[in-house]
Amino acid sequence: MKRPPLPQAFVDQARAYETGEATPAEPRNAATVVLLRDGASGPEVYLLRRQTTMAFAAGMCVFPGGGVDPRDFSEDVAWAGPSVADWAVTLGCEPELARALVCAAVRETFEESGVLLAGPSADTVVEDTTGDDWEADRVALETRSLSMTDFLVRRGLVLRTDLLGAWSGWLTPVFEPKRYRTWFFVAVLPGAQTTRDVSSESSSVTWRHALDAVADVESGEMLMLPPTYLTCLEIGQLGSSAAALAASRSRTVDMFTPEVISSGADFILSTPPAYEALLESR
DSSP, rough: OOOOOOHHHHHHHHHHHHSSSOOOOOOOEEEEEEEEEEEEEEEEEEEEOOOOOSSSTOOOEESSSSEGGGGGTTTTOESSSSSSHHHHHHSSHHHHHHHHHHHHHHHHHHHHHOOOOSSTTTTTTOOOOOOOOEEEEEEETTTTTHHHHHHHHHHEEEEGGGGGEEEEEEEOOOSSSSOOOEEEEEOOTTOOOOOOOOOTTEEEEEEEEHHHHHHHHHHSSSOHHHHHHHHHHTTSOOOOOOOHHHHHOOOOOOOOOOOOEEEEEEEEEEOOHHHHHHTTTT
C-alpha cells in the first residue's frame, strides 16, 4: 500500500523540532484496548468515531482508551491475574506505571463501551452492566467523581487483568501539539456482556471486521491514525479473537515514535519494521 504523503506544513513543523527551534510537548501516559469478538469471517474490533470537536484525533475511529488518572496508581486496587511485576516486564515500564496502565485500560474500556473486565472473584466475570446503577457508576468514573479502586470495593469486584493482553506501544510524533505515550492492549468481549454507545467523546460506535475496517480506511470511508490502522491490519490476519489474545501472551511492548522520512519526492511517517511486509501486501 502506498502511504499518503505528509502535508508540507507537517514536514516544516517536524524540521523545526529537529533543529531545536521548537520544544516537543510532554507526552501523557495513556492506555487503549482493542476490544474483540468473533464474526462470521474472523475477529471484529469495537471502534468509536471521535467527535469532530475533539482537540486530538478529531473525527478519527479509535479503540476505547484515554489518559492515565493519578488515582489509577492506587496500590489498594483489587487485583487478579498476572502480578504487577510481571506486567511491568511485559509493558516495559516501572511497576507503579504498569499498575496504573492496567487499571486505566479496564477503567477506560468500561467508561467508553460499558464493558467491564472485572468479576466477583479471580475466575468469574460480571455478566451484565446495563442497569441504571451500573450507568451511574460509569458516569461517576468518567467524570472522575469516583475512583476505580472505590468502584471495585463498592461492588465487591477484582480487576481481571488476565483478560487483557499487551499488544504494542506508540508515542505521538514530536511535532504534534498534543502527545500521548500509549500502550495498546487487547481483550475479548467477556461472558454475556454487551457494548453500549455511551462515550461522550464519540459520535458513533461500531463493530467491524478488522480487515473490513482496513478496507474502509483505504477507500477513504473511515479515518484512522496509523497505529489504529496497523493494529486492525495485523489482527485481521488472525483467525479469531482468541487467537489474537493468545498472540499477545508472548509480546513485550517496545514504544515506537513515528518520524518523518523521505519516500522519493514525498515525505511520510516511518512505520515499525514488523509492519512493513503487511503494508506491502495491501
